[in-house]
Amino acid sequence: MISPQAFHQALAAAGVNFVTGVPDSLLKEFCAYIDAALPPAQHLIAANEGAAVGIAAGVHLATGGVPLVYMQNSGLGNAVNPLLSLADPEVYGIPLVLLIGWRGEPGVKDEPQHVQQGRVSPAMLEAMEIPYQVLSADSAAVPDLAQDLVNKARERSGPVAILVRKKTFAPAEARRPAKTPAAELLRREEAVEAVTAALPAAATVVATTGHISRELYEQRLRANQDRAGDFLTVGSMGHSSQIALGLALADDRQPVVCLDGDGAALMHLGGLATIGAGGNLNYLHVVLNNGEHGSVGGQPTVAMEISLTGIARACGYRSVAGPLTAAEEISRAVTDLLAQPGPNFLEIQVRSAPRADLGRPKESPAENKQIFTQRLRRP
Numbered sequence: 001m002i003s004p005q006a007f008h009q010a011l012a013a014a015g016v017n018f019v020t021g022v023p024d025s026l027l028k029e030f031c032a033y034i035d036a037a038l039p040p041a042q043h044l045i046a047a048n049e050g051a052a053v054g055i056a057a058g059v060h061l062a063t064g065g066v067p068l069v070y071m072q073n074s075g076l077g078n079a080v081n082p083l084l085s086l087a088d089p090e091v092y093g094i095p096l097v098l099l100i101g102w103r104g105e106p107g108v109k110d111e112p113q114h115v116q117q118g119r120v121s122p123a124m125l126e127a128m129e130i131p132y133q134v135l136s137a138d139s140a141a142v143p144d145l146a147q148d149l150v151n152k153a154r155e156r157s158g159p160v161a162i163l164v165r166k167k168t169f170a171p172a173e174a175r176r177p178a179k180t181p182a183a184e185l186l187r188r189e190e191a192v193e194a195v196t197a198a199l200p201a202a203a204t205v206v207a208t209t210g211h212i213s214r215e216l217y218e219q220r221l222r223a224n225q226d227r228a229g230d231f232l233t234v235g236s237m238g239h240s241s242q243i244a245l246g247l248a249l250a251d252d253r254q255p256v257v258c259l260d261g262d263g264a265a266l267m268h269l270g271g272l273a274t275i276g277a278g279g280n281l282n283y284l285h286v287v288l289n290n291g292e293h294g295s296v297g298g299q300p301t302v303a304m305e306i307s308l309t310g311i312a313r314a315c316g317y318r319s320v321a322g323p324l325t326a327a328e329e330i331s332r333a334v335t336d337l338l339a340q341p342g343p344n345f346l347e348i349q350v351r352s353a354p355r356a357d358l359g360r361p362k363e364s365p366a367e368n369k370q371i372f373t374q375r376l377r378r379p
């Protein structure tokens with residue numbers, strides 16, 4: 001395994017002067033080290049992977065350095081446009097090192113949403129003509145590799161990439177002490193419970209990528225509630241609110257509720273404007289704000305430093321409530337907001353605290369779709 005510290009120090013010695021990206025579970029230890037070791041001027045968590053390429057380009061233009069951009073391979077899609085139309089040698093020629101967590105590597109068991117992405121990741125890089133290699137777990141090779149990567153990025157004036165397999169990085173040598181979440185905050189799954197307790201059986205629910213979908217699923221099992229109205233978004237982070245928008249536009253017979261995360265909402269924040277300006281919609285957008293990317297290691301988002309409710313109001317959501325923290329208030333607000341013309345918005349502040357034994361839905365995405373659409377398309 002490779003030491004995150006040794007890896008970063010070798011890159012820094014070779015000319016990497018800035019790090020940005022979106023956290024990934026395979027890169028969790030690298031992210032933890034970077035977050036603890038680098039000052040804010042040298043590391044920034046971006047809203048999405050394309051934005052990270054943009055930030056890195058700006059830093060390169062200002063300093064001449066070679067930034068490192070880290071991401072999960074599912075974020076490669078978000079980054080394709082700025083990689084090809086900004087950083088590419090035939091456009092502005094921005095030298096970058098891309099560190100890409102390789103979920104769904106062929107031969108390694110992974111969740112359905114990672115399988116196709118994992119299979120085509122090398123081919124995507126090839127199609128984009130981005131030179132890449134798989135990161136070897138041999139620590140002795142790190143200094144030469146780092147120098148090589150930076151040289152190659154500079155020579156071609158463009159991105160170079162490394163794919164990172166599962167368990168390549170050793171535990172971080174330093175990590176920021178876990179922040180003590182305010183004791184009054186509910187655990188995220190308790191907030192999920194408070195929301196679902198107030199939902200009419202007819203409601204359609206779209207839950208976002210990661211733990212929130214899994215917690216909704218477990219809550220339905222625990223409370224013996226029907227799950228046929230739940231769409232559990234396993235991939236496409238940041239798009240649940242738009243899936244819910246499409247559902248609400250196409251069928252206003254039942255309320256559509258999006259259970260969103262702060263990281264996901266921030267990733268494609270423009271979607272809130274489309275919802276808010278979308279006219280009359282039987283739609284409730286709930287953001288469970290834990291101020292972090294809880295599902296992939298708890299790396300911070302900026303959601304506790306900004307006003308999500310202010311954004312929702314400014315985007316044109318009709319009724320906006322929160323931030324709320326207490327279960328009874330949450331259930332009451334959900335009932336109230338569903339009784340008013342939408343689109344409406346509710347922010348709930350929570351702490352993640354996922355259970356170690358948090359399960360995964362036993363239905364595949366295709367089965368989830370089939371059950372969900374059968375219920376929805378009833379006459």
Ligand SMILES: Cc1ncc(C[n+]2csc(CCOP(=O)(O)OP(=O)(O)O)c2C)c(N)n1
Nearest residue numbers: 074075210237261262263264292293294295
């Ligand atoms: C495009 C993309 N980038 C990164 C990821 C990896 N990822 C999965 S869940 C997640 C964090 C989601 O954070 P948030 O929406 O705040 O929900 P939380 O996990 O905190 O409940 C990330 C970064 C992904 N699935 N897709």
